[in-house]
Amino acid sequence: MSDTFLFAEDTDEKIEEQKGEWKVLIVDDEPEVHAVTKLALNDFVFQEKSLSFISAYSGKEAKELFHQHDDIAIVLLDVVMETDEAGLEVAEYVRNELHNNFTRIILRTGQPGQAPERDVIVNYDINDYKSKTELTAQKLFTVVIASLRSYRDIMVIEENRQGLEKIVSASANLFTIRSLESFIEGIIQQLSSLLGGTKDAAYITSAVAGPKPIDLVTQDEFYVFSGKGEYQGCEGALLEDVVSGDELLACKKALKNKTLVYGDEYVAAYCQGKHTSGSLLYLSGVPRCLNQHDKKLLEIFSDNVQIAFDNVLLTKDIEDTQREIIERLGDAMEKQFSIGKHIQRMVEMCKLLAKDYGINEAQIEMLKLAVPLHDVGKLKVPSEILNKPGPLNDEEKEIARKHATIGYDLLKDSRRQIIQSAAMVARDHHEHWDGNGYPRGLKGEDIHIFSRITAVADVYDALRSKLHYKDAWPIEQVLELFKQARGKQFDPRLVDILLNNIEKIEDIQKRYPDPI
Numbered sequence: 001m002s003d004t005f006l007f008a009e010d011t012d013e014k015i016e017e018q019k020g021e022w023k024v025l026i027v028d029d030e031p032e033v034h035a036v037t038k039l040a041l042n043d044f045v046f047q048e049k050s051l052s053f054i055s056a057y058s059g060k061e062a063k064e065l066f067h068q069h070d071d072i073a074i075v076l077l078d079v080v081m082e083t084d085e086a087g088l089e090v091a092e093y094v095r096n097e098l099h100n101n102f103t104r105i106i107l108r109t110g111q112p113g114q115a116p117e118r119d120v121i122v123n124y125d126i127n128d129y130k131s132k133t134e135l136t137a138q139k140l141f142t143v144v145i146a147s148l149r150s151y152r153d154i155m156v157i158e159e160n161r162q163g164l165e166k167i168v169s170a171s172a173n174l175f176t177i178r179s180l181e182s183f184i185e186g187i188i189q190q191l192s193s194l195l196g197g198t199k200d201a202a203y204i205t206s207a208v209a210g211p212k213p214i215d216l217v218t219q220d221e222f223y224v225f226s227g228k229g230e231y232q233g234c235e236g237a238l239l240e241d242v243v244s245g246d247e248l249l250a251c252k253k254a255l256k257n258k259t260l261v262y263g264d265e266y267v268a269a270y271c272q273g274k275h276t277s278g279s280l281l282y283l284s285g286v287p288r289c290l291n292q293h294d295k296k297l298l299e300i301f302s303d304n305v306q307i308a309f310d311n312v313l314l315t316k317d318i319e320d321t322q323r324e325i326i327e328r329l330g331d332a333m334e335k336q337f338s339i340g341k342h343i344q345r346m347v348e349m350c351k352l353l354a355k356d357y358g359i360n361e362a363q364i365e366m367l368k369l370a371v372p373l374h375d376v377g378k379l380k381v382p383s384e385i386l387n388k389p390g391p392l393n394d395e396e397k398e399i400a401r402k403h404a405t406i407g408y409d410l411l412k413d414s415r416r417q418i419i420q421s422a423a424m425v426a427r428d429h430h431e432h433w434d435g436n437g438y439p440r441g442l443k444g445e446d447i448h449i450f451s452r453i454t455a456v457a458d459v460y461d462a463l464r465s466k467l468h469y470k471d472a473w474p475i476e477q478v479l480e481l482f483k484q485a486r487g488k489q490f491d492p493r494l495v496d497i498l499l500n501n502i503e504k505i506e507d508i509q510k511r512y513p514d515p516i
Helices: 031-040 059-068 086-097 117-123 137-171 177-194 245-257 292-337 342-357 361-373 376-380 394-401 403-411 417-428 449-464 475-485 492-500 502-511
Strands: 021-027 049-056 072-078 104-109 128-131 200-205 223-228 260-262 266-271 279-284
Touching: 021 031, 021 059, 021 137, 031 049, 031 137, 049 059, 059 072, 059 086, 072 086, 072 137, 086 104, 104 137, 128 137, 137 177, 177 200, 177 223, 177 279, 245 260, 245 266, 245 279, 260 292, 266 292, 279 292, 342 361, 342 449, 342 492, 342 502, 361 417, 361 449, 376 403, 376 417, 394 403, 403 417, 417 449, 449 475, 449 492, 449 502, 475 492, 475 502, 492 502
Parallel strands: 021 049, 021 072, 072 104, 104 128
Antiparallel strands: 200 223, 200 279, 260 266, 266 279
């Protein structure tokens, strides 16, 4: 260690404020090695970040520190410590057990013969191999710089990948407001990675009043829709409540002038919308001064991100319109057939059954929209049959059963997935698990799960309700019927779910009572 230290000379350059630290783990059983390494790299700075040193004096201690710190950039790892291969065991542990492929591993050994370089490089996923005798201050500086550059680039790629993953995942499922939040979260994560990482970021818009519901608000009110870092968990908060001082003035300037405003450590980017009044991307903790390439990239990003957001809003608006039409139609049918809150109870029961069955959230949302139309075919069944006070004769039963096919025919030609699902449920919710149902005599899993769930909820609610031709059955009698019909009329797994959740099912009955 005889070389002159690179950073020991005085300079006239202005000392810039540090913006974070790079964590370096020193693993060596010789305290002198720790002291000399820290001295050699004492005033090291890379991308305006200094080094933060963590010391471990054994392989075991190093493994424990990797559990405590998931952001170690470099590990300077001795090979021979408590055992001849302790360092190699740490390297293998980091890569194969912790699955940490980010940290740059630099092996340092005072006994190269015990761990030949060629064998180590081939058999272990390390990034450099140095003999302690050759690792002078200058060479230590060089290897640390090279390793930090690699670590920085790998982390940017990883953050970029995570952002893309969120965007792809959200774009595949736009049924719920949650996926809209995920979409925006992915967008700001992408932007952060493009700029080399930021500490905090927020997407602020006047198009929403918090995460739900999506409603237009006054044009002067801007709310946090999604955020990371300091702004994570601020969804629904006013701009003025989360940003203050010069940063708030910059945000207001960006909104007023419809432009981008750059500060020393923050950016406020206006995003022009076609269908909304526009939004704002606010980034703080920018890790470095932005060059012209960064600024151009940011401008392109802000121009296009609002288009994506507008499209998601339009999609959500279309779905909300579909939902409202279906709900209003369901309400009209309840009044037409004098069935009280039957549909509301069915929707809640179907949701419960579907969730326990393991159906994903998007499909549950689809089922909830399809269920209100399950008896739409009854609109074309004569009212004297539907409202007959006594039992139906065989001819009347045959006419009433046609409502399943009629409902399907009314809805089948739609290209909308929701309406197609409703058509299927309308047709098949009277099919039986054993094949003795109607109209097609389907059996078992040939009956779509939506129809099987609807069948259970429909029959349970009908039996537990007072109708014009019968009184409500006591719960004991209803449960006995379902036990007997398990594997015959109904999917046995759904019957088990019903029985295991009977208290929740009955709570739904109480929450949505029929009007007296």
